[in-house]
Amino acid sequence: MTKGPDATAGATKNADRLDHVISFPLILLFYPDSDPTEKFPGQSVDLEGYVVGPDRTVTIAATTEGTGALELLDSVWNAIRRKGVGRRHMVVLNERGQTVSVMTLDVAMSEESIRLLRSLLIVPVHARAGVAEVHFLASPEEVEVLEERVEKGGHPLPAPSSITLPPARETGVLEPEDWGFLGLLSSIGAFDESQGFTPELVADLLGVDPVTFVEHARTVEHDLQGLVTGLFAVPEPGSLPGGLPS
Amino acid sequence: MMRLMPTQEELPAGSHSISFYATRREAARNMASFLRGARDRGQRAMVLTADDQMLGLYRSEVSTQVPEMADSFLRIAGPHARTSPEGLRPVPEVMEFASSHPEGATMCGDTIPSFLDRRSLASILVYEDWFDSLRPFYHRGLCPYDLTHIPIDRASEALRRLAKAHSHGVLSSDPNPGVRFLQLLILPHVENPPKENLGWLAQAVEYGLLKQDRTEDGIELTPRGEYFARALLALPAFVRRADAVVLNRRKGSGGRVEGRPPPVSPSVG
Numbered sequence: 001m002t003k004g005p006d007a008t009a010g011a012t013k014n015a016d017r018l019d020h021v022i023s024f025p026l027i028l029l030f031y032p033d034s035d036p037t038e039k040f041p042g043q044s045v046d047l048e049g050y051v052v053g054p055d056r057t058v059t060i061a062a063t064t065e066g067t068g069a070l071e072l073l074d075s076v077w078n079a080i081r082r083k084g085v086g087r088r089h090m091v092v093l094n095e096r097g098q099t100v101s102v103m104t105l106d107v108a109m110s111e112e113s114i115r116l117l118r119s120l121l122i123v124p125v126h127a128r129a130g131v132a133e134v135h136f137l138a139s140p141e142e143v144e145v146l147e148e149r150v151e152k153g154g155h156p157l158p159a160p161s162s163i164t165l166p167p168a169r170e171t172g173v174l175e176p177e178d179w180g181f182l183g184l185l186s187s188i189g190a191f192d193e194s195q196g197f198t199p200e201l202v203a204d205l206l207g208v209d210p211v212t213f214v215e216h217a218r219t220v221e222h223d224l225q226g227l228v229t230g231l232f233a234v235p236e237p238g239s240l241p242g243g244l245p246s
Numbered sequence: 247m248m249r250l251m252p253t254q255e256e257l258p259a260g261s262h263s264i265s266f267y268a269t270r271r272e273a274a275r276n277m278a279s280f281l282r283g284a285r286d287r288g289q290r291a292m293v294l295t296a297d298d299q300m301l302g303l304y305r306s307e308v309s310t311q312v313p314e315m316a317d318s319f320l321r322i323a324g325p326h327a328r329t330s331p332e333g334l335r336p337v338p339e340v341m342e343f344a345s346s347h348p349e350g351a352t353m354c355g356d357t358i359p360s361f362l363d364r365r366s367l368a369s370i371l372v373y374e375d376w377f378d379s380l381r382p383f384y385h386r387g388l389c390p391y392d393l394t395h396i397p398i399d400r401a402s403e404a405l406r407r408l409a410k411a412h413s414h415g416v417l418s419s420d421p422n423p424g425v426r427f428l429q430l431l432i433l434p435h436v437e438n439p440p441k442e443n444l445g446w447l448a449q450a451v452e453y454g455l456l457k458q459d460r461t462e463d464g465i466e467l468t469p470r471g472e473y474f475a476r477a478l479l480a481l482p483a484f485v486r487r488a489d490a491v492v493l494n495r496r497k498g499s500g501g502r503v504e505g506r507p508p509p510v511s512p513s514v515g
Contacts, residue, residue, distance in 0.1 A: 048469075049473075087458065093396075096364065096397070096399050097364070123469070141498075151450070159388060177471060179473060182473040182474070182476075182477045182481075183469075183473050185481075185484075186472065186473045186476045186477065189482065190480075191476040191477060191479065191480035191482065191484065192480070193480070198487060199484060199485075199487055214485075217481070217484065217485055220481075221477075221481045221482060221484075221485045224474075224477055224478065224481060227453070227474075228423040228478065230449070230453075231427070231446060231449050231453060231455075232426065232446055232449075233425075245512050246396050
């Protein structure tokens, strides 16, 4: 659970990247099984965050709410297990009343795919009606690679469709994977005192070594302070983006 | 629109004001400032609190800054706004004090932050709207809010509505950047936003932490902005606790950090 070694080194600057959105049919993840969310029409699932383990497993936090939340997340987990990639699963009720499923997946991704995930994927990922809307912060070249990797794989299934939005916003020194980490901690309620989480309990929940987890948290906290410095150091005040009330 | 004031002392007669804080110390300093304003205007004051520790802090600040107002406190049991068929309403002591001082009095109940949560938020916002509808009056009313206890996922709506339900406001001066960041949500509803803060607001929109609210004339947190706010408010302390974990491990104690276990249920896997 360290920051990706090549997530920043020599990578494209965020300012040169575009917000690229791929509408990804969930059936592609579960084929030849059916998409487990089909049984829950009208209910959405959000992938709020993730962290990549040293063994290249990926731990994700998915939230949903309302009646049937637990059933929906269990269906997703069972489908993941049937695919043979589910390693560990815990369920948390966060302070907002959302059911959070924390799943560790052994997806056997290549090092390059892991690098793409860590440096490009933007959380949260919103999934509804069988389609996940996946945002990537990517350069045109990276978009090409992404599109190759998310192709439908020769199955008679709907292919992902993608659009590219205007240039992505500069987000300071935090990389997409840092936001993924913050999103994961935020979704499980680790930042809410009333939840009673200690760093060691969070490490247990994620199934990682506490010392490694703490080192990672400290790195992200350091980067967060860098973003704070950028945010609150504005030389020319009063220039609001178009249309913003002042 | 709400008018920002530099200190609680300057909140004028006829105002229904909101004052943000992030620590109990800051809340106590704010209260002493508010009571200095009462003294300077020759107003009687009543501050209702249900928190003994807070009462001690108030008395300590007031005894050094404005000792003439030391008898302004009233310890009550429970919230100063209670359920009635019409919604939340102040306890009788508040209305009696106000009506016995038609020339104007200074009043504050500090209990809302201690029972504000996701379930009570809606009724509190309705209460603030109702209280504001009592103006014009000659009184000075103050509502202290702890910014660190406003549910982040409801912060955009809560701060917009709180700003609209008060005539005057005083921002927290706490150095926590999370506090500074959350206060940006108030700016579109303020008639005199500080220029420096407007610059921060523009930057936060640029960073994708805030976005224009589609249905209202305000702004709201993006999902990333929510993560950011939660992390800013909690991550430094979280990392400090985490350092203790590392220390324990390195000492070879393997010591589990004590704490109430979170609501976690292991599942198959």
